[in-house]
Amino acid sequence: MKAFPTHFVLLADYGDVPGMVTENYAFSSLGLLNKDSIAHILLNFCITEGIDSIIPLHQFEVEPIAKSAVLFGEYGIQVLLPDTSLIAGYIANEQTTFQNFAVFVKGECIFASGKEIFVSTDEKLTGVFGYNVADDELKLFTI
Structure with missing residues (x-):
């Protein structure tokens, strides 16, 4: 939520999820x-x-969504x-x-939750990545 303070964020999961709406999410x-x-499922939902x-x-969503990123893009949906x-x-x-x-x-x-300043020259680097210290290799944040 802190990464997107000016956006309305819709959090979704499979199965029973309590329906809750606030001003920001x-x-x-x-x-x-x-x-x-x-x-x-995700394209239809979006x-x-x-x-x-x-x-x-x-983690089971990552590969199918990445392979379908062009299709999502055709509907104006950016895959991070x-x-x-x-x-x-x-x-x-x-x-x-x-951490x-x-x-x-x-x-x-x-x-960056750790307040580091990352300078990336790779325009393809898109997504949410976990790390412990700034020198760590970035890994996709999955649950």
């Missing part, structure tokens, strides 16, 4: 989990709800993930907890 259900049609950016947080060809390098090999996270959009760090 809301909670919503994506319906039943069907891992075979993740991209379809279109129906008027979403303009999506950040997949479940690295390019499909780069994702493998940003996935943690084991379950990891991070900090940073949000990058097309190479620009728009938020």
Whole structure:
């Protein structure tokens, strides 16, 4: 929420989710989990709800959404993930907890919880990344 202070944020998950709406954010259900049609479920949800950016947080969502980023883009929905060809390098090999996270959009760090200043020259670096100290390799933040 701190990374997007001027945006209305819709938080969604699968199954039963308490419906709650505030001035700055809301909670919503994506319906039943069907891992075979993740991209379809999320694209349909984004279109129906008027979403303009999506950040997949479940690890099982990352690859299907990255592969469908062009389709999401055709509907004006920005996928906040690295390019499909780069994702493998940003996935943690084991379950990891991070002290900090940073949000990058097309190479620009728009938020870092540890207050570091990241200078990125890679325009493809997009997504939410976890790290402990600024010198760590950035890894996609997933749950």
